[in-house]
Amino acid sequence: LAKTTQPISMDSYEGQEVNITCSHNNIATNDYITWYQQFPSQGPRFIIQGYKTKVTNEVASLFIPADRKSSTLSLPRVSLSDTAVYYCLVALYNQGGKLIFGQGTELSVKP
Amino acid sequence: GAVVSQHPSWVICKSGTSVKIECRSLDFQATTMFWYRQFPKQSLMLMATSNEGSKATYEQGVEKDKFLINHASLTLSTLTVTSAHPEDSSFYICSASFSAGAEDTQYFGPGTRLTVL
Numbered sequence: 346l347a348k349t350t351q352p353i354s355m356d357s358y359e360g361q362e363v364n365i366t367c368s369h370n371n372i373a374t375n376d377y378i379t380w381y382q383q384f385p386s387q388g389p390r391f392i393i394q395g396y397k398t399k400v401t402n403e404v405a406s407l408f409i410p411a412d413r414k415s416s417t418l419s420l421p422r423v424s425l426s427d428t429a430v431y432y433c434l435v436a437l438y439n440q441g442g443k444l445i446f447g448q449g450t451e452l453s454v455k456p
Numbered sequence: 457g458a459v460v461s462q463h464p465s466w467v468i469c470k471s472g473t474s475v476k477i478e479c480r481s482l483d484f485q486a487t488t489m490f491w492y493r494q495f496p497k498q499s500l501m502l503m504a505t506s507n508e509g510s511k512a513t514y515e516q517g518v519e520k521d522k523f524l525i526n527h528a529s530l531t532l533s534t535l536t537v538t539s540a541h542p543e544d545s546s547f548y549i550c551s552a553s554f555s556a557g558a559e560d561t562q563y564f565g566p567g568t569r570l571t572v573l
Contacts, residue, residue, distance in 0.1 A: 376558055388460075388564035388567045389549075389551075391562070432499070438558035441557070444551075444562060446500040446501070446502070448499050
């Protein structure tokens with residue numbers, strides 16, 4: 346299985362850009378990389394998903410190098426409300442898109 | 457779009473009773489639904505994968521006779537915790553996707569907090 350490894354915690358300040366890097370050395374050819382955000386006592390919220398290179402949407406960018414063994418979630422100009430746990434996940438192609446959650450990164454944004 | 461709801465949002469029950477949790481995809485048809493459990497300060501743990509019209513596939517270590525899953529339609533899956541005990545108290549979260557493909561986004565419900573007394 347494509348296990349993911351990401352920092353346990355990160356601190357930032359309002360207005361800064363935050364980059365969270367995740368490693369997934371065992372990713373398979375047809376697996377996708379996806380990121381979720383979770384607030385306490387809520388279900389995870391989808392942020393962004395990609396297969397290779399760069400993906401950008403209205404809230405974040407996802408950078409994936411050619412070997413796909415890592416990915417970086419970039420959050421531009423974070424605010425206090427971005428304080429949450431961020432999960433990097435690999436959607437397993439051979440197992441119906443199953444997601445196996447790791448420990449996530451607890452991001453704390455300070456004023 | 458892509459909204460998933462769960463009912464109830466929280467439930468308290470006595471030990472030995474059964475509790476049913478519903479997961480609905482409100483604006484799309486979900487071929488595949490997943491059920492997770494999350495204990496305080498821990499990550500989500502996948503319990504089972506549910507495909508419409510077929511039996512659920514349970515993860516290793518999850519008792520299929522205790523956690524009954526029914527995916528009767530493309531918009532509804534239910535999880536029944538049978539003979540609940542205090543150790544079953546947890547946050548149960550479902551997710552739904554259009555199909556069983558790695559490229560299809562899983563949309564998560566808001567979760568159900570189960571407390572067994």
